[in-house]
Amino acid sequence: MAEKLKKAFPNLPICVTTDSLYPCKEMFETCRKLGWHYIMRFKDGSIPSLAKQFYAQASACPGQSFHEVCGDKVRLDYRFVNGLTYEGFTINAAELRDSGVKYPFLFITDYPIVKYSCKRIVEFGRRRWRIENEGFKRQKKHGYQLTHMFSKDYTAMKIHYFLIQVAHAISQLWEHSINLKSLRCSLKEIHCELKMTFLTVLLTAEDIEFAGLRKRILLNRDNPAIVLAAV
Numbered sequence: 001m002a003e004k005l006k007k008a009f010p011n012l013p014i015c016v017t018t019d020s021l022y023p024c025k026e027m028f029e030t031c032r033k034l035g036w037h038y039i040m041r042f043k044d045g046s047i048p049s050l051a052k053q054f055y056a057q058a059s060a061c062p063g064q065s066f067h068e069v070c071g072d073k074v075r076l077d078y079r080f081v082n083g084l085t086y087e088g089f090t091i092n093a094a095e096l097r098d099s100g101v102k103y104p105f106l107f108i109t110d111y112p113i114v115k116y117s118c119k120r121i122v123e124f125g126r127r128r129w130r131i132e133n134e135g136f137k138r139q140k141k142h143g144y145q146l147t148h149m150f151s152k153d154y155t156a157m158k159i160h161y162f163l164i165q166v167a168h169a170i171s172q173l174w175e176h177s178i179n180l181k182s183l184r185c186s187l188k189e190i191h192c193e194l195k196m197t198f199l200t201v202l203l204t205a206e207d208i209e210f211a212g213l214r215k216r217i218l219l220n221r222d223n224p225a226i227v228l229a230a231v
Contacts, residue, residue, distance in 0.1 A: 019129035025087045042108045057081045075099040080113040096122045
């Protein structure tokens with residue numbers, strides 16, 4: 001897939017974010033060969049020798065650690081290390097210990113790390129979990145039936161997956177255009193209502209004409225979505 005993606009978008013700058021199953025020599029080689037950056041979730045068991053280096057160097061360099069206190073007295077402790085080595089690769093690492101979470105977050109990357117970039121690397125590393133949890137997990141377990149094999153034909157499978165993406169995009173636009181806390185019904189009931197709208201409401205000539213216009217959508221959770229048609 002990496003080779004196909006590089007061929008399709010040869011000049012696109014890419015940073016790969018992954019879970020802790022991916023850190024390995026082959027993955028590092030692929031990123032270096034294609035000119036991609038990476039931020040990967042890392043656990044001690046992924047590459048034990050790399051973990052040992054990180055903890056040793058982090059303890060020896062207390063100046064490469066800092067902390068912040070956020071709202072509700074949540075403490076965030078950061079530390080980072082540059083110049084770890086593994087199989088001929090130079091790897092850097094950033095760790096976050098969040099007082100509101102039981103376990104630490106450790107990420108490895110090829111980006112050089114300083115105090116400012118440490119926070120950014122951790123931030124973008126954690127975004128991968130949000131994409132997975134609010135994207136793929138939701139499509140698997142909350143009505144989209146992503147795990148169901150609807151067809152044995154590869155083309156049909158891809159078409160069905162694209163339809164799932166369209167449906168999920170529509171639901172996200174709708175959810176972000178309303179204040180969910182002000183509703184007296186569940187999210188599931190809202191989507192059932194949306195589904196029935198698609199099944200029962202006929203499009204008017206005005207709807208069809210409007211669908212063909214270029215539009216810009218401004219989203220605000222506190223107010224309804226504002227749809228502006230291009231002039």
